[in-house]
Amino acid sequence: MNLTLKVWRQNGPSDEGRMVTYKVEDVSPDMSFLEMLDVLNERLILAGDDPIAFDHDCREGICGMCGMVINGVAHGEQRATTTCQLHMRHFADGAEITIEPWRAAPFPVVKDLVVDRSAFDRIIQAGGFISVPAGSAPDAHSVPVKKDDADAAFDAATCIGCGACVAACPNGSASLFTAAKITHLGLLPQGQPERDSRAKAMVEQMDLEGFGGCTNTGECTAVCPKGIPLDTIARMNADYLKASK
Template sequence: MKLILHVWRQKNPAQAGRMVRYEANDVNPDMSMVELLDVVNEELILKSEEPIAFEHDCREGICGSCGFMINGIAHGPEAATTVCQLSMRHFKDGDELYIEPWRAKAFPIIKDLVVDRSAFDRIIEAGGYISVPTGSAPDGNVILVPKDASDRAMDAAACIGCGACVAACPNASAALFTGAKIAHLGLLPQGQPERHQRALSMVRQFNAEQFGSCTNIGECEAVCPKEIKLEVIARMNRDFIHASLS
């Protein structure tokens, strides 16, 4: 089948970008979205044009490298699917696809579809961990964790840090990302000693990175490839409010 792609091309942060139209003929329905870009890029290289820069690595939906907007939806139309696992059978012959990078002040564009998501690392750096020096841990079974708590912590910990939540949010908020880590660690007994300080530090960093605020509308939850729930944001709010006012 044939698809028309409109792709955001931008040489570097300083130069202005624009949408460029490409035609992809011979699209195999079993291809993934990034494999389609591979094919387009092969043709561009042979025509001595610069290939479209886009991030990707594991191509199995877990590393969180890939991600862009397809027709206005982060990671495209399929729920719980990153672009590297989005197969072309979800599109029809002749469809037009508008492909744009994540857009947020906190995610400056580097080139084409590649953006700088290091703000996420700095949010983790601010407190997204449990301070436990190597070798100082007691036996694993000394810390009993109720199955329910462990399961819910795992739900939150499944975040791959792709940035789709920020991209989809009308406010470019990183609340889902920040909340996921606060919820993951805060649900476990190991995370209790630093729970409140963690919420204070991580929220402060999330604000310092110039992400917007959460308005609880749920766009992030809808596009999250790992189906992280808004509940994690409520947990972040609770821990932060408790830490601030107690």
């Protein structure tokens, strides 16, 4: 396959940045999107150019490091797929592909396609945890959990914090991420004592970071590689309203 890439290049946080066009020849349809960028980078290095910086780690769709907006869609148009698990067979030969970093004020660009997602860490630090008195793990069945709650909590817990929800949201809102964490902990018995304070603290931190407000467009859940459902946001709103009373 031969492709034309339009890639966002930005030398550092203070650089203005620009779109740069690259031709990539002899791409195998079996390559992942990141492998295709690896091939381009090897050629750039051989030519003495600066390789394109992009985040990646596990390359098996579970770490949440990779993420770029491909042709205007976070992680590309393939549903429920991270960029590393997106394969070139989904693109036509001769295609022109636009690649941009996540765009959000709380996610400043570090270099090229790499953004700083520390804002998510600070939201977690605000309350996305359970304070547990130290001790050995309890027996598995000593605290019963309803199957429905366990399933919903697990669905929410699959969030990998990649930030695609923010990138896709027309409002730049981090509601789906925050709601996934609040739902995950708030549905389980261990999360009950801090349920109200957690929702309040995390939502307030989210707003403090400069993320936009949720208008329930549903763009987040549509691009989420883990398919975190929209009803997590309703749960977050319910917990937050209860805590704000």
